[in-house]
Amino acid sequence: MANKSDDILEEYSSKEYEYGFVTNIEMEIAPKGLSEETIHYISAKKQEPQWLLDWRLKGYHSFLKAEDPHWQNFDLPKVDFQGISYYAAPKSSAKFKSIDEVDPELIATFEKLGIPLSEQKILAGVAVDAVFDSVSVATTFKATLKEHGIIFSSISEAVKEHPELVQKYLGSVVPHSDNIYASLNSAVFSDGSFVYIPKGVRCPMELSTYFRINTENTGQFERTLIIADEGSYVSYLEGCTAPKRDENQLHAAVVELIAMENAEIKYSTVQNWYPGDKEGNGGIYNFVTKRGVCRGANAKISWTQVETGSAITWKYPSVILQGDNSSGEFYSVAVTKGKQIADTGTKMHHIGKNTKSRIISKGISAGEGQNSYRGLVQVGTRADNARNFTQCDSLLIGDRCGAHTFPYIESKNSTATIEHEATTSKIGEDQIFYLNQRGIDTEKAVALIVNGYAKEVLNQLPMEFAVEAQKLLSISLEGSVG
């Protein structure tokens, strides 16, 4: 039994990354290196206004001053910031009026990734703003969204068309000096998504963006800004796959969410980037700053993430609960296998009265994977009747993996109620036996148990994503019988 599971484990861990392929499209690439000139170059390429250039430069100066953090639960690989090219755009970077104009090879790439960037998508009700490397190449469903007054575009487009909104909110949640990677992003962000939902509008469809890193040695610095005005609702999906690379690729994105009074934002992520090979070479460094703020009363922000890829995943989607009665949620499934590392969790800052937060984190470690949950629940003196519930569970598969929890709980208010609980265990032999007995083989049994274990989180995902996530999860755990 032990031998057999070792074999399967071996077979699985030697399995090549399914989405590893390179698309050959002519690229326009900036010279490697980072300096003020690079920023001027990017800004000029994108024909940006002066205020944005100034803001980028501020970010660059904070980046120069910032130091690498040292508190994380893994050895931070030295990133050669001068060895990265900070701008890459497909040569045919003109705007496309219809899908027919898009480079067919690009379309083929998306097809391989299973992104149906076609009319059929209307039926599925998904508007896709596909980001291929840095420049947004195709945007669909604009008309429907326009009817409702919703702005869903690439951020560079938004800078041109709605500069007042971008200028007002950009950097208001994650300032340019927040941390070294956020500063870097502020200085060199290439593109990303911009969403604005006007007052009282319920966004009729799930908004989604597929990210994909392509050109070798090009770090992606996405910037996402979502604003839900009073009484509005939006659900946003982000999903990723990346082609196979030998060199590490840095991904330092920033996501900012702003929910006004009575507004609700639901942000879901499925991340399956290249995790590196068996020895842990290559793979994506996913260092992302994600933060949302509930500005007004009764606002709600919910983060859901399924993290199965990347060599290192390092992010803490957080919520600042500023408005009274506002609430924040965080649901996460993180799977690490091979030599993958995940140091992820959330921060909930309770500032307003009667604020609520809920954290459900499920970590799964297999092979030599290291999985850390790091979280902060902070209750300020004004946050009367604040309520938090945190549950973080870890599942261990194999005797060389690790699971770690670092929850920080800080309360300054006597009316606050905070609960935290965490468990760590392996899949019970009795559970497997029970399923075996009923004719379900061990492999399927493990998948079943793991899916059940992660169900609470997967249930939070929108339909289309839930299916994808479930598939990902069972692929991820193929053969990892404990």
Add this chain to the structure above:
Amino acid sequence: MITTTSLYDQLISFYNNNSAGDEQPWLKDLRARAFDAFSTQGFPTTKNEDWRFTNISAYLKENYSLLPGSVSLQNVKSANAIPSFDGYEIVLKNGMLNEDVNIEGVKVTPFRTALQDDHLKLYLSKFIPLQKNPFAALNTALFQNGIVIEAEKNAIVDKPIHLIHVYNAEDPVFIHPRLLVIANRNSKLQVVESVFVTGESPLFLNNVTECYIAENAQVDKYYLQAFSPNIRLVNFTQCVQSSNSLYNNYTYTIPGANLVRNNLHLDLNGTNTESHLYGLYLTGSNQLVDNHTSVHHLFPNCMSNELYKGVLMDSSRAVFNGKIFVHQDAQKTNAFQQNNNMLLSNKAVIDSKPQLEIFADDVKCSHGSTVGSFNNEALFYLKSRGIGEKAARNLLVNAFAFDVTNKIQIPAVRKYIEKLITQKMSEAYD
């Protein structure tokens, strides 16, 4: 970078002037290593993750003397008595034995005598990570007094040993008490520690206790921290357990001392061990009480259980950090940890950080942490049955603390602690 304070410089020159004594070479070597560890680290600042919520800089600013004043024994016994407590009493004046002790099966030796040969070479600071604990390193470098309690093989000590530490704080003093407990094979030992201080000047106690528990031995250790406000305590307890041993640690902190920092480190250095860590902290005025514990599961089939409860009043601040490490070989580990807090004032602050680091798969580990206040329904229930506000609150706090107090195995100590809780709670609501 080290932040130097006048105390830091004072300690450096004190060590340099006093290290030339005629001590055993191994001890000299250990002290030099320890002092090096301290001087390179300096006093911890809030930039150090383990001291992030505990800023001690204000407590180091006094003009401390490094040599304690002489102590008289008047009133010690009556003031420190635990009613109807039947135990072997050992009084330590500035860490020195007051009189010879005669307990069957137990050897009590002052360090001054015990360090004459190399019997203690096997024990002293053997397991303490000096490079990470500047205070323990400082103690190792400078301690002079204190005692060694060694239970002989197969000795079942019939009564608890009650250690009463007596200090003089007429002038500000910074001292390094030290205790070493060795429980040899199949022995059983209970140690209760309490502190008595005369004078009201600041007294900084940089305490280190080491506890070695051999196969099949059992040690229960109690530290009753009912101090006066001028006390600042940094307490480091290192316990090393061999196979089939049992260790129970009880730490009870009652309002008083400015600063209490308890570091409790357990190394489960054998299979089939069992450990229970119980803590209660009741904090008032502007106290800062910090409990840091870490349990290292190094071998298979060990069980550890930790329960710390806190009640915070006034503008006090409490910190809890519990770490459980399950190393790769420690399969079949059961490790549990729980921290519950009641915040009774809006000026009080609690920072709780339970932490699990697990590298083995066949384990059952869990931790939980809660922060809350009085349950209004429970209060209402009691009041509706004619119990006054004050009494009702008292009852609820006692009930909350019950999970920890009922673990005390010495009835007299338990009664004593419960009485202190009731008394402090009543004072708080007057």
